[in-house]
Amino acid sequence: MTSDSTPVPAPTVTTVPPAPASPEGSRVAATSGMPVVTMIGGGQLARMTHQAAIALGQRLRVLAASADEPAAQVTPDVVLGSHTDLDDLRAAARGAHALTFDHEHVPVAHLEVLVAEGVKVLPPPAALIYAQDKLRMRRKLSELGAPIPAYVELGADSPREALIEFGERHHWDIVLKTVTGGYDGRGVWLIDDREQALAVLDEAPAGAALMAEQKVALRRELSAMVGRSPFGQGAVWPVVETVQRKGQCAVVIAPAPGLDTELAESAQRLALRLAGELGVVGVMAVELFETIDGRLLVNELAMRPHNSGHWSMDGAVTGQFEQHLRAVLDYPLGDTSVLAPATVMANILGAEEAPSMSMDERLHHLFARIPRAKVHLYGKGERPDRKIGHVNVVGAPGGDVDDPDYVAQLREIAERAAHWMSHGVWTDGWDVHGE
Amino acid sequence: MTSDSTPVPAPTVTTVPPAPASPEGSRVAATSGMPVVTMIGGGQLARMTHQAAIALGQRLRVLAASADEPAAQVTPDVVLGSHTDLDDLRAAARGAHALTFDHEHVPVAHLEVLVAEGVKVLPPPAALIYAQDKLRMRRKLSELGAPIPAYVELGADSPREALIEFGERHHWDIVLKTVTGGYDGRGVWLIDDREQALAVLDEAPAGAALMAEQKVALRRELSAMVGRSPFGQGAVWPVVETVQRKGQCAVVIAPAPGLDTELAESAQRLALRLAGELGVVGVMAVELFETIDGRLLVNELAMRPHNSGHWSMDGAVTGQFEQHLRAVLDYPLGDTSVLAPATVMANILGAEEAPSMSMDERLHHLFARIPRAKVHLYGKGERPDRKIGHVNVVGAPGGDVDDPDYVAQLREIAERAAHWMSHGVWTDGWDVHGE
Numbered sequence: 001m002t003s004d005s006t007p008v009p010a011p012t013v014t015t016v017p018p019a020p021a022s023p024e025g026s027r028v029a030a031t032s033g034m035p036v037v038t039m040i041g042g043g044q045l046a047r048m049t050h051q052a053a054i055a056l057g058q059r060l061r062v063l064a065a066s067a068d069e070p071a072a073q074v075t076p077d078v079v080l081g082s083h084t085d086l087d088d089l090r091a092a093a094r095g096a097h098a099l100t101f102d103h104e105h106v107p108v109a110h111l112e113v114l115v116a117e118g119v120k121v122l123p124p125p126a127a128l129i130y131a132q133d134k135l136r137m138r139r140k141l142s143e144l145g146a147p148i149p150a151y152v153e154l155g156a157d158s159p160r161e162a163l164i165e166f167g168e169r170h171h172w173d174i175v176l177k178t179v180t181g182g183y184d185g186r187g188v189w190l191i192d193d194r195e196q197a198l199a200v201l202d203e204a205p206a207g208a209a210l211m212a213e214q215k216v217a218l219r220r221e222l223s224a225m226v227g228r229s230p231f232g233q234g235a236v237w238p239v240v241e242t243v244q245r246k247g248q249c250a251v252v253i254a255p256a257p258g259l260d261t262e263l264a265e266s267a268q269r270l271a272l273r274l275a276g277e278l279g280v281v282g283v284m285a286v287e288l289f290e291t292i293d294g295r296l297l298v299n300e301l302a303m304r305p306h307n308s309g310h311w312s313m314d315g316a317v318t319g320q321f322e323q324h325l326r327a328v329l330d331y332p333l334g335d336t337s338v339l340a341p342a343t344v345m346a347n348i349l350g351a352e353e354a355p356s357m358s359m360d361e362r363l364h365h366l367f368a369r370i371p372r373a374k375v376h377l378y379g380k381g382e383r384p385d386r387k388i389g390h391v392n393v394v395g396a397p398g399g400d401v402d403d404p405d406y407v408a409q410l411r412e413i414a415e416r417a418a419h420w421m422s423h424g425v426w427t428d429g430w431d432v433h434g435e
Numbered sequence: 436m437t438s439d440s441t442p443v444p445a446p447t448v449t450t451v452p453p454a455p456a457s458p459e460g461s462r463v464a465a466t467s468g469m470p471v472v473t474m475i476g477g478g479q480l481a482r483m484t485h486q487a488a489i490a491l492g493q494r495l496r497v498l499a500a501s502a503d504e505p506a507a508q509v510t511p512d513v514v515l516g517s518h519t520d521l522d523d524l525r526a527a528a529r530g531a532h533a534l535t536f537d538h539e540h541v542p543v544a545h546l547e548v549l550v551a552e553g554v555k556v557l558p559p560p561a562a563l564i565y566a567q568d569k570l571r572m573r574r575k576l577s578e579l580g581a582p583i584p585a586y587v588e589l590g591a592d593s594p595r596e597a598l599i600e601f602g603e604r605h606h607w608d609i610v611l612k613t614v615t616g617g618y619d620g621r622g623v624w625l626i627d628d629r630e631q632a633l634a635v636l637d638e639a640p641a642g643a644a645l646m647a648e649q650k651v652a653l654r655r656e657l658s659a660m661v662g663r664s665p666f667g668q669g670a671v672w673p674v675v676e677t678v679q680r681k682g683q684c685a686v687v688i689a690p691a692p693g694l695d696t697e698l699a700e701s702a703q704r705l706a707l708r709l710a711g712e713l714g715v716v717g718v719m720a721v722e723l724f725e726t727i728d729g730r731l732l733v734n735e736l737a738m739r740p741h742n743s744g745h746w747s748m749d750g751a752v753t754g755q756f757e758q759h760l761r762a763v764l765d766y767p768l769g770d771t772s773v774l775a776p777a778t779v780m781a782n783i784l785g786a787e788e789a790p791s792m793s794m795d796e797r798l799h800h801l802f803a804r805i806p807r808a809k810v811h812l813y814g815k816g817e818r819p820d821r822k823i824g825h826v827n828v829v830g831a832p833g834g835d836v837d838d839p840d841y842v843a844q845l846r847e848i849a850e851r852a853a854h855w856m857s858h859g860v861w862t863d864g865w866d867v868h869g870e
Contacts, residue, residue, distance in 0.1 A: 033793045034812070051486045054509045057794070057812030057824070074489045076511040317807050317829065332802040339774050339829070358468045359492070367767040372752050377469070377492030389492070394752065394774070397832055 034058050035329050038092045040083050041102025042069030044378035044387065045305045045321075048313065049102075050075045052321035058329075062102070063092035070378040071102070086110045093119045098328040100282055101304050104131045105181065122230070122281040122328040123303045130278055131303040135179045135211050144277050146270060147297045149289070150214040159201060163212055167197050170214050176200050179209040188247055190215070216297055222256055222288040223308035224271035227323040227333050228280050235323065235333040236268045237316060242287070242308050245349075246385055251415060252345040254311040255338065257407045260294070267296055274301070283324045285309060307347065307387070312336075314374045314392040315343025341399040344410040346418035348389035350382045355424030362421050369430070373417045382422075391417040469493050470764050473527045475518050476537025477504030479813035479822065480740045480756075483748065484537075485510045487756035493764075497537070498527035505813040506537070521545045528554045533763040535717055536739050539566045540616065557665070557716040557763040558738045565713055566738040570614045570646050579712050581705060582732045584724070585649040594636060598647055602632050605649050611635050614644040620682020625650070651732055657691055657723040658743035659706035662758040662768050663715050670758065670768040671703045672751060677722070677743050680784075681820055686850060687780040689746040690773065692842045695729070702731055709736070718759045720744060742782065742822070747771075749809045749827040750778025776834040779845040781853035783824035785817045790859030797856050804865070808852045817857075826852040 034057040039046045042064025050071060053060040061077040062069075072078045081088025083106045093099045098120045111125040123131075130137040141148050152166040167174055172194055178187035191197045197212075204210055221244060226236040238255035256264070271286040278301075285306035287299040309320035318326075318334025326333055355362065359382070366373060370393075377389040393414040399406040416427045469492040474481045477499025485506060488495040496512040497504075507513045516523025518541045528534045533555045546560040558566075565572040576583050587601040602609055607629055613622035626632045632647075639645055656679060661671045673690035691699070706721040713736075720741035722734040744755035753761075753769025761768055790797065794817070801808060805828075812824040828849040834841040851862045 033795055034814070035795065047489060050509075051489050054482060054486050055809075055811045056798070057814055059508070072511075073494070074485075074511065076507075076509065076513070078511070317809075326802065331799055332806065334802065335807040337807070337831075360468055360470065363491070364766055367761065367769065371767065372770040372772070374490075374752075376490045379469070379492055396772075 035097040036061060036077075036095060037325060037328060038063065038096035038099045039071070039102050040089065040092065040099065040106050042066075042071040042078070043102045044070045044380070044389075046071035046102040047074055047378060048310075048376065049305065049321045049324060052319065052325055056322065056325060058325060061092060061096060063088060068379075070380055073379045084110070086113060089114060090117070096120075098122050100324070100328045101128070104128065104303065108132065120328075123284075124279060124281065127279045127281070128303055131284075131301050133180055134177055134182075134300075135209070137301055138211070140278070141274075141298055144274070146274060147295065149216050149297050149299075152212045154201065154210045154212060156209075159210065160198070163197060163201055164194070166212050167191070167194055172197060173215045175213045175215055177211050177213060178204075179211055186247075216289045217292045219290045219292050219294075220256075221299070222259070222267060222290050222296070223252070223306070224267040224286045224288060225283060225306065225309045225312075225320060226268075226271040226275045226280075226286070227283045227320075227327045227336075228272075228275040229327045229333060230281050230330045232276070233333050234272045234275055235318075235336050236271055237309065237312055237320075237336045238338060239264045239267045239288075240308055240311065248347075248349075248385070248387070249307040250347055250349065251411065252308050252311050253401075253407060253411060254315055254343045254345070255401050257342070257401050257404070259290075263290070263294065263296065270296070270298075274298075282327045283309065283320050307390075310376070310390050311343045311345040311392055313376065315339055315394050340395040340397065342395040342401040342407055342410055344393050344395075344407070344414040346391050346393075346411075346414040347387055348377075348391065348418045348421045350384050350386040350388055351423045352384050354382050355422075357424040359421070362424055366417055366420055369420075369426075370413060370417050373413070375417075375421070389421065391421065393417070470532040471496060471512075471530060472760060472763060473498065473531035473534045474506070474537050475524065475527065475534065475541050477501075477506040477513070478537045479505045479815070479824075481506035481537040482509055482813060483745075483811065484740065484756045484759060487754065487760055491757065491760060493760060496527060496531060498523060503814075505815055508814045519545070521548060524549060525552070531555075533557050535759070535763045536563070539563065539737070539739065543567065555763075558719075559714060559716065562714045562716070563738055566719075566736050568615050569612055569617075569735075570644070572736055573646070575713070576709075576733055579709070581709060582730065584651050584732050584734075587647050589636065589645045589647060591644075594645065595633070598632055598636055599629070601647050602626070602629060607632060608650045610648045610650055612646055612648060613639075614646055623682055651724045652727045654725045654727050654729075655691075656734070657694070657702060657725050657731070658687070658741070659702040659721045659723060660718060660741065660744045660747075660755060661703075661706040661710045661715075661721070662718045662755075662762045662771075663707075663710040664762045664768060665716050665765045667711070668768050669707045669710055670753075670771050671706055672744065672747055672755075672771045673773060674699045674702045674723075675743055675746065683782075683784075683820070683822070684742040685782055685784065686846065687743050687746050688836075688842060688846060689750055689778045689780070690836050692777070692836050692839070694725075698725070698729065698731065705731070705733075709733075717762045718744065718755050742825075745811070745825050746778045746780040746827055748811065750774055750829050775830040775832065777830040777836040777842055777845055779828050779830075779842070779849040781826050781828075781846075781849040782822055783812075783826065783853045783856045785819050785821040785823055786858045787819050789817050790857075792859040794856070797859055801852055801855055804855075804861075805848060805852050808848070810852075810856070824856065826856065828852070 036059045038061045040063045042062045046062045047070040050060045062071045063079050064072040079092040108125045111121050115121050174191045176189040189200045221242045223242050224239045228234045240252050240254040241256035243251035285302040289297040305320045313319040317337045374392040380388045395410050419427050471494045473496045475498045477497045481497045482505040485495045497506045498514050499507040514527040543560045546556050550556050609626045611624040624635045656677045658677050659674045663669045675687050675689040676691035678686035720737040724732040740755045748754040752772045809827040815823045830845050
């Protein structure tokens, strides 16, 4: 802390003007001859991409809705604007060597205009559309012979009849989803019976297209993350296990424990193939269901750094954020080897009630108790179930990801750390005040 | 690339104003309740500290001389000014929870004023003085019984006589050093004979105090890096071997191969003890000579992140930049365990002649040939022998740092990568054009 008596700044002191969103704006990077990358969206993915850009000598520019978004807090090259406004997108793209994404919600029509104007939009709109539109994604995957759950389109004409027909066929063991715009559990309804299904359909806002999917008998959820460059090089990380809570990712175990080697390799081959067939550039997460009977089905595609890849920041030779930058700039891709037998990532998800202890105090206590925890905070306010950070715990050498005790212990540490950071409560009842 | 035809930004688009150097300036971090740290100096150490601050949810403010300094390029919170101007220092300190350093050249008198005004200056001036003034450091270390080379002060009165007496006693096998301001080989002269020594003394600018030191019969140079918090917690990394060229660090091997365990532990104990006795807060590098006859002598102290600690960014659970932030903010310190049997760091040192290939092209070729290289670029222009980046190569699991082949191979990869990045030439004669 400084005393209130510290004098006002001397006139000789000035602060650095922000880089204008113009070719001059990339002067600093330009003098070093290194690239400028524009990322649309100022969230935690852009924030962590900036960390990687610093090491590579690049300049990351973000288009953010406000100055206090996670990425806007930490990079000097920020354009304030909306990802749905073409002129804002144009302003953010000027002088950049590539334009890429923190989220999937940019209108493809705008992106096609940018491409026509010479902007390198990566992944290209023609690929990104499959991450935006679940129905087009399903159709394309069927076309490519990729395994997916049974689904039905609930189009404008007679959606009710289509839903009833599909529901009856699957004994109402189905899931309803909005075709576009859903994420982190939003726009997804787990259905048990006819009434519930019809209610969702009736309550759906006009024009919000829905689709229905068969509920899959799951063993667990997996994710296969891949990076692909314009040149066509692909690199895939080990397949990981993702644990969902309230419809969003809570824990990731890398690699997926006890996963059959052939199944793991088929998932990796599938991810590489889809990246190629869809023309993806950058990193892509292929979210998978591992069924009770040992099959893999594709659940979702995310064409950007993804929560299921956060473990790689500390647990792999090359993290997903560096790999995404390397891919969109057409550098050769980095080594995806693991640094440890297992790494566990646990999300810090905002608690129902804000803890009495400040985030900073919680961090002090966490570091005191778990010196090995790798904490990544996003600079976001705390709200229930909001992703405000994550913790990686890297396993000690000599362990084995197929040893349940080794993995269980790592997971316990990671989840305890994350729960402490969000709730200010130790899951094992430890009392910081020793009472 | 974008076409020149992209329209000018729409008026709705604005860029983020820089945070003023005032309590309001830390609004963003303040809303999240996380700390603001001011670092004096905008060099690569501040740049890499910013990467660590992002993960910890902190805000790093730098006092930089210009907007294109390595750290000023990548953090939005920059105060432009001089580290020798008290008002600039005050402006940079306002609203910060701690003030620390990218280099050791801030006048202690200014720092004492800041302390009196309530600024948390860490390391405190009373400790920093020993990193600024080699003579005071030597006197203090003798007082503390720490092993150091024989030395003599060449004070204002009869420096010539003192030099001759000391030189004769050591058969002119001595080193001349400026008492303050020297670094990376500057202000150090290796002496062979009387004439040379007297010439250095005669040519020394008036008022530039010199000292003489006995040249030590070296096996190699080592560094013991330690972190210490105000609370008094200390944490030490494994002792590393540092290889110097032209008087500056070129390569670091972590841990130091084939180092006697007792000697390694005594170096770690010495570093922890000195950090405590000197009241250091933050990280400190204790640069050591390992003598031919197996003793350790203290060469220099650096009270900040240090080149000999760059390996820890990729090779240890907790890197030196995160540890420095944890220390100055009095968090419990991070785990200093290694992630691999060995990690080798090689500096990218500017070539005599700028390579024809751009830095960006060189990076493409490096990634193509060495996918495991961890590259850290500083955004600096290329000048002969200038530190413009470094490369870390993390050893594969199962290796052994005491296996000369394992270490030699890692070192060869790291040095080849670094030399390629600076010179655009492969040390093994590989021709990128296949000619």
